[in-house]
Amino acid sequence: MAHGDMLFQRADLARFLEHQLNTITEAVALWNEDALLSSPEGDVCEQLGQRFLLEPLVLDRERITALPVKEDFAVVRQFGEESRIRQTLVSISVPFAGNPELFELQPSTHTYSPPAAMVGGNELTVEWMGPLNSDAQQIRENLDRQLNEIQRWIDWSSAQVRAYNQAARQKMINEIQARKARLLANRNIQGALGFPMRERPDAATYSVPITRKKIVPQRTTAPAKPFQPEPALAEAHYEAALEVLRNQRNALERAPGTSAKMGEEEIRNLLLIGLNSHFEGQAAGEVFNNTGKTDILIRVDDRHIFIGECKFWKGPKTISDTLDQLLGYLTWRDTKAALLLFIRSGVPGDVIPKAITKFREHPNYKRDGEHSTDERHDFVFHANGDTSREIKIAFLPFHLPKAPGGN
Numbered sequence: 001m002a003h004g005d006m007l008f009q010r011a012d013l014a015r016f017l018e019h020q021l022n023t024i025t026e027a028v029a030l031w032n033e034d035a036l037l038s039s040p041e042g043d044v045c046e047q048l049g050q051r052f053l054l055e056p057l058v059l060d061r062e063r064i065t066a067l068p069v070k071e072d073f074a075v076v077r078q079f080g081e082e083s084r085i086r087q088t089l090v091s092i093s094v095p096f097a098g099n100p101e102l103f104e105l106q107p108s109t110h111t112y113s114p115p116a117a118m119v120g121g122n123e124l125t126v127e128w129m130g131p132l133n134s135d136a137q138q139i140r141e142n143l144d145r146q147l148n149e150i151q152r153w154i155d156w157s158s159a160q161v162r163a164y165n166q167a168a169r170q171k172m173i174n175e176i177q178a179r180k181a182r183l184l185a186n187r188n189i190q191g192a193l194g195f196p197m198r199e200r201p202d203a204a205t206y207s208v209p210i211t212r213k214k215i216v217p218q219r220t221t222a223p224a225k226p227f228q229p230e231p232a233l234a235e236a237h238y239e240a241a242l243e244v245l246r247n248q249r250n251a252l253e254r255a256p257g258t259s260a261k262m263g264e265e266e267i268r269n270l271l272l273i274g275l276n277s278h279f280e281g282q283a284a285g286e287v288f289n290n291t292g293k294t295d296i297l298i299r300v301d302d303r304h305i306f307i308g309e310c311k312f313w314k315g316p317k318t319i320s321d322t323l324d325q326l327l328g329y330l331t332w333r334d335t336k337a338a339l340l341l342f343i344r345s346g347v348p349g350d351v352i353p354k355a356i357t358k359f360r361e362h363p364n365y366k367r368d369g370e371h372s373t374d375e376r377h378d379f380v381f382h383a384n385g386d387t388s389r390e391i392k393i394a395f396l397p398f399h400l401p402k403a404p405g406g407n
Contacts, residue, residue: 004118004127008153013105017054017164021171024052028175033183041176048172053165056158057098059124059151067091072129087129090139094124094147107156115149124150238336241275241298241306242394245340246375248274249398259400267342267400268310271296296340308338313351319358323393327364327384330391338394348374348399359395366390 027048028036036044072089075082094117103119118125128142248271252259259267275298296308307330311322322339330337343351352374359365359379369378369392376396383389 004116004125006114006116007103007119007150008106008110008114008157010104011106013102013107013157013160016105017160020052020054020164021168024048024168024171025175027051028172028179031179036176037180037183037187041173041180044176045169045172049169052168052172054102054161055098056161057096057100057102057154059147059154060095060097061147063095065093067093067125071132074129086132088132088134090128090143092126092143094126096122096124102157102161105157107153107160109156109159110153115146115153117146117150126150238306238392241308242338242376242396244274244277245271245296245308245338245396249340249396253399256401260402262400264310264312264342267398268296271308271310271340306336306338308340310340310342312342312344313346313355316354316358319355320362323359323362323364323381326393327381327391330383335390336392338396340396340398342398342400344400344402348397352377352397355395355397359393364391369394 031044070089070091072087073084074087076085077083100119100122103124106114117127126143126146128139128146130139130142252262252267252270262270275296296306296310298306307326309322309326311318318341319339326337326339341351341355356377359377360368362381364381364384366380366382369380371378371394374397376394379393379395381391381393383391
């Protein structure tokens with residue numbers, strides 16, 4: 001007769017595992033937003049796994065040890081009376097790995113006579129008690145049968161646990177990816193609302209007549225490493241950048257003797273000085289196709305938040321080619337840009353209408369924007385491959401005629 005508690009009896013394993021799966025959704029939903037967005041998916045899964053994945057039970061029968069044999073008493077009832085009979089008690093200790101709570105959960109496949117043993121720490125104590133001077137071989141066979149029965153229940157439990165672990169890992173991945181997608185969508189909306197950029201403290205020393213705009217990248221903070229969404233430029237700051245460029249253009253047009261002698265790089269650098277005087281060194285210029293055509297951009301954390309493409313007028317094809325180039329390197333998050341057209345030859349009254357026509361003929365053109373004057377024209381385009389993603393492009397013509405006898 002075996003002593004000890006009955007194993008696999010206190011609760012239903014299938015119901016427990018179902019509850020665990022449902023709890024994964026709640027755990028992911030409660031995860032810190034910035035930590036979730038900033039952490040690799042595998043790291044989050046690993047942390048969740050420490051809580052939700054179950055280690056199946058494994059008996060280590062190679063390391064079984066026997067406890068000292070003891071005398072005990074068995075209570076028997078004979079003729080309506082109870083009596084105590086002296087017995088021999090043999091106990092063995094079986095190390096095991098895995099979650100000991102699984103010994104309390106009944107697998108879906110089971111018999112109606114679960115095995116018995118005592119669980120303590122990471123050891124299972126299995127007992128045999130019988131008549132004095134019993135045969136050792138028979139005792140060993142009895143203990144082996146008990147162990148085999150325990151192993152059978154463990155095998156049923158482990159099959160369910162392994163299936164659950166596989167489902168739990170996939171659920172973690174699905175829940176993490178789904179919540180990340182939702183958070184990023186929210187951050188995109190938040191980003192589009194505005195990332196003010198800090199103004200330069202010495203901006204007042206520059207002569208461009210415009211009220212300084214303070215643009216500071218705005219992010220959600222977190223206790224450790226906050227997630228940094230890609231910044232977007234709000235309408236007011238976009239207008240501020242265009243205002244700086246407009247004033248720079250007016251200054252250049254009022255000094256034809258100076259501007260006529262400037263090359264493309266010199267003009268671009270002058271515009272950058274104006275932008276950096278208000279946006280604290282965040283404006284930069286880069287050459288894209290090694291032809292001397294440069295662009296102007298405002299950058300925060302190596303992300304473009306304003307893009308202004310500079311081109312010299314060389315006929316209507318200049319506009320088509322520039323728009324193709326501009327739309328080609330704008331990322332999906334870039335929604336506001338500008339095309340700065342430098343008119344060296346020709347009459348602006350003739351050139352500007354031709355340029356506007358090419359804007360409207362472009363396949364990505366959707367409609368005219370808010371501004372339509374001789375100084376500025378706005379257009380709304382859609383992104384390549386996405387008609388619902390709108391891009392605002394401002395057209396700023398610069399009349400910078402050549403110096404007499406110049407190139």
